[in-house]
Amino acid sequence: MFAYALRRIVATIPVMAVVALFVFSLLYISPGDPAAVIAGDQATPADVERIRASLGLDRPYLVRFGDWVWQIVHGDLGTSIFTNLPVSTMIAQRIEPTLSLMVITLILAVCIAVPMGVVAAWKQGTWIDRAVMAFAVLGFSVPVFVVGYLLAYVFALELDWLPVQGYTPFARGIGPWFQNLILPAVALGGVYIALIARITRATMLEVLQQDYIRTARAKGVGQRGILFLHALKNAAVPIVTVIGIGVALLIGGAVVTESVFAIPGLGRLTVDAILRRDYPVIQGVILLFSFTYVLVNLVIDLLYTLFDPRIRY
């Protein structure tokens, strides 16, 4: 398995190269000019030209791409056009809030969605099943920002239990850290919970029809044991796959959630960079997101072996 993992990690290199080429080319041909944004609305065209030249933005495509690739190969993601800070520093500043939000959302979603799906399958056709499915449809249908505003209105403005916005680093205490993340995680988790609950229910329904479940029942295994030990473990592969796919959903959703709750994470960094055309930051963040996604898929593949011993790499 170690050799397999190593092969997969090596295989990410061409994937990342294609992503890099694609992202750089897309940004090159897309409209926008960071020099004009830096100069401001009142600057004259001559001012903008001077700034563009000083930033090297007037150089040909191949020269700029070559320089960037050379930097990447040397482990340097470049420097932000606007802040003059290394992109790696900016990412390091922003990674904790995003990672915190994603981890809490993930834990919240799995802890809620999997039992919901299991119970819905167990109680198939009852009001519990219908309620879970109705919740799942609602989770898919209501946009993250709507849920975010509603939660902020109720829990921050009306009840004054939680802050409206912001982020407190983990180092300043788990309490304030968690309080800042509860509402965003619930808002972001809605779609994710819906997705996992539905797939868990569908897979569990299939597994619960299997002969070995009937055998377990005949041998006197309790309902809880059947559901969570026998059925859920055998239903785990598709559930884990969906959880992995859902990471992409989380990355996308984090952009909106971080804006609504003013969390200084990677999502907001990406949006700001795109609006300003801060090319090195956009390129760096997208490379990071792509790498994360590839890595998550690798972890999911490796997890298969835990749930299904027949799978070998």
Added chain:
Amino acid sequence: MPTDRRRFLAGGTGLALAGTGTLGLSRPALAQPAGARVLKFIPQSDVAVTDPIITTAYVTRHHGYAIWDTLYGFDEDFNPQPQMAEGHRVEEDGKRVTITLRQGLKWHDGGAVTAKDCVASIRRWAARDALGQVLMARTDALEAPDDRTIVFRLKQSFPMLFSALGKPSTPVCFMMPERVAQTDPSQPIKELIGSGPFRWKADERVPGSRVVYERFADYVPRADGTVSWTAGPKRVNLDRVEWHVIPDASTAANALANGEMDWWEQPTADLQPTLRRNRNVVMEIPDPTGLCAIARFNHLHPPFNNPAIRRALLGAVVQGDYMSAVIGTDRSLWKDGNGYFPPGTALANDAGMEALTSPRDMEKVKRDLAAAGYKGEKVVLIAASDFPSLNALAQVGNDMLTKAGMNVEFVSTDWGSVVQRRASREPVEKGGWSMFFTFWAGLDMINPGVSQSLRGNGQSAWFGWPTMPRMEELRTAWFDAPDLDGQKKVAQEIQQLAFQEVPYLPLGQYFQATAYRRGLTGVPKGFPMFWSVQKSA
């Protein structure tokens, strides 16, 4: 039914409190009243560019006034007043101006402010500023004979000198240490060291999210005068000023209403009524010169290279339509009848105003366009959909041009794309443009010296590149005017000419409110500055 809702929600209180108790959580720090010495401020946007000379962005100017000081300040009557300067002497028929620095001025790194620093700062600023360029063109020598003396040797008297050094329109002539001011004006400075009332906390900056300033203990405010805009003694009552960038307007409003934030610079039009109803929030208009909307023509290509076509469109402009779309129907928040100088300022006048105030007749506009030679050429209107106010202007403008019978292609994109495309001098068939919309702060249109959009210097002019030699002559005449009466006379001629040449369409003036918690006092007029602000515990 607020009572029922509250009762319903209160029903869940016990459970939720039990939950938080289990986790050992306290009430969030952000929701508690901030210390009386810490001000939490929501700026209009992030300080993306921290060098106030390289950019003309207003948010950077506000950041600049915290860190750097100016030789002269501007009071509420738009008159320059000594700030870092102790005073000045004007000799030799105005050709020699000597400015003396106040004693005890220090940089944030502890070094003394010297005249050499100021000379280098003036030179760097002048390379970027239109008024600064005029000043330097009229200067034979700029010297620092000793640590406290700055001498201008001028080719001729230049009464605007003190206004140029003190004007708050961007870029502002901020004083920096010589080693910093020697940075190429096209390159951003690396050190944010000033002599202003606040120090920059570089270690606490999170780009796009937070900016922090702390009180500069060695700052020496003026001993005389009263605080008025950027003039007067800058006495600081706060230890820290934290800027929290909150991109979502609803979240910003909630944070202010909840007391997590103290001051929101620019509440959006749709949320202002809600904030006005909140008894803990004060709303006021800080800048009486407001924001002036314009539709800028591309003067290089058809159809707007034809002044008669531009002139014909003046008859189609209903400023009230534009302003209502931007800020709503509350007439106290906007003005129409806005010419080429902001209403209520010294140079505002009535010359040629009938072009905007006479009864509107779209059929006449169509006839005038046809008579001017309009033959259905494509008009590419570029609109920034990510700025609600600019988008509103563009939507009304699109409707106006369409009703006038013009062949409009409406290109809706983001501001980043607009600023790139407007730099193109190509015809519309090759990716060029015909018209875009923007706002200028009234301060930036207050006179011909600072008003970029009134320039007529062709290829060197602001985007749109109008060629109006007579306008440039009048601008020079304005600089040479001996007094305000003389300046007003020239301003009338300028406006008359502007209504003939139409470098842009004036679309009205609106007033941007600012909102802050009731416990805040000393909130300045003009724009966000923090030296006189006090916060109750």
